[in-house]
Amino acid sequence: MSPIPVTRSHGLEALELVSPDGARATLLLHGAHLVSWVPAGGEEQLYLSPTSAFATGQAIRGGVPVIFPQFNARGPLQKHGFARNKPWQLVSAEVGKDDALAVLRLTDDGATRMVWPHQFEAEISIRVSGRTLEMELACENRGEAPFSFAAALHTYLRLTSAMSASLQGLSGLAYWDSVDQRAGTQHEDLLRLDGSELDRIYQDLKDTLILRDADRRLRIAQQGFSDVVVWNPGEVKGAQFSDMPADGYRQMLCVEAAQVLQPVTLAPGESWAAMQVLALE
Numbered sequence: 001m002s003p004i005p006v007t008r009s010h011g012l013e014a015l016e017l018v019s020p021d022g023a024r025a026t027l028l029l030h031g032a033h034l035v036s037w038v039p040a041g042g043e044e045q046l047y048l049s050p051t052s053a054f055a056t057g058q059a060i061r062g063g064v065p066v067i068f069p070q071f072n073a074r075g076p077l078q079k080h081g082f083a084r085n086k087p088w089q090l091v092s093a094e095v096g097k098d099d100a101l102a103v104l105r106l107t108d109d110g111a112t113r114m115v116w117p118h119q120f121e122a123e124i125s126i127r128v129s130g131r132t133l134e135m136e137l138a139c140e141n142r143g144e145a146p147f148s149f150a151a152a153l154h155t156y157l158r159l160t161s162a163m164s165a166s167l168q169g170l171s172g173l174a175y176w177d178s179v180d181q182r183a184g185t186q187h188e189d190l191l192r193l194d195g196s197e198l199d200r201i202y203q204d205l206k207d208t209l210i211l212r213d214a215d216r217r218l219r220i221a222q223q224g225f226s227d228v229v230v231w232n233p234g235e236v237k238g239a240q241f242s243d244m245p246a247d248g249y250r251q252m253l254c255v256e257a258a259q260v261l262q263p264v265t266l267a268p269g270e271s272w273a274a275m276q277v278l279a280l281e
């Protein structure tokens with residue numbers, strides 16, 4: 001085991017995870033935000049907006065934002081909760097025999113207790129090895145009263161061409177369509193984009209998803225998260241973002257391992273953990 005030093009990336013404190021087999025990832029301490037993942041022998045798999053802000057207290061457009069303890073505007077907190085805007089603490093970062101692993105932690109402080117009066121400890125573990133990326137999010141109730149939260153790993157996948165990419169594995173699932181504000185059921189085997197906004201929370205995902213884009217196949221699995229959010233802003237909304245180029249929506253698709261429709265409730269001392277695993281075939 002050899003320790004990974006804290007360096008800088010995009011002007012912020014960062015860990016460069018490099019596994020002995022050549023897999024790489026860049027993890028910022030700001031938001032515990034993964035901004036790059038390059039599997040061994042492969043290319044960059046994450047979309048990161050070239051016009052994103054990279055500054056303390058601001059959200060980053062792209063990579064893997066950690067959404068906690070609220071999803072979107074489904075509650076009184078700031079959109080997607082505060083975790084993505086906070087500095088996380090380094091717990092450990094090491095290169096092993098065949099992987100590189102980093103663990104970061106976020107605990108409550110005066111500012112979080114002002115808006116969310118709970119004592120918690122959240123941890124994210126990022127592991128790269130070969131053609132696989134494992135991201136685990138955990139949370140423990142360190143207080144004396146129960147609390148509930150929502151969470152997601154808001155993964156922005158980089159696409160060569162969003163209009164010809166497809167996502168397989170959602171067939172038969174019920175979803176909430178956040179654009180049309182209605183419930184629906186997925187009938188098509190392959191989900192494709194057509195340039196309009198797509199924003200759905202699929203419920204009770206059991207299968208592994210397969211993203212096909214040009215000649216690449218990426219397997220997307222999750223454990224402990226029951227929902228998967230699939231989001232692309234489309235042409236109209238995409239053009240309105242100040243932190244993404246107007247055609248950025250053509251180069252990304254968010255596939256977010258999420259716990260939204262049924263928030264997690266933890267009794268004092270209880271903990272929860274869930275993960276998303278990406279594997280390039």
Ligand SMILES: O=P(O)(O)OC[C@H]1O[C@@H](O)[C@H](O)[C@@H](O)[C@@H]1O
Pocket residue numbers: 059072079080154178199200229231256
């Ligand atoms: O612009 P933000 O706050 O990063 O959110 C991006 C998107 O995140 C997705 O998870 C939501 O389903 C969308 O509704 C939302 O627009």
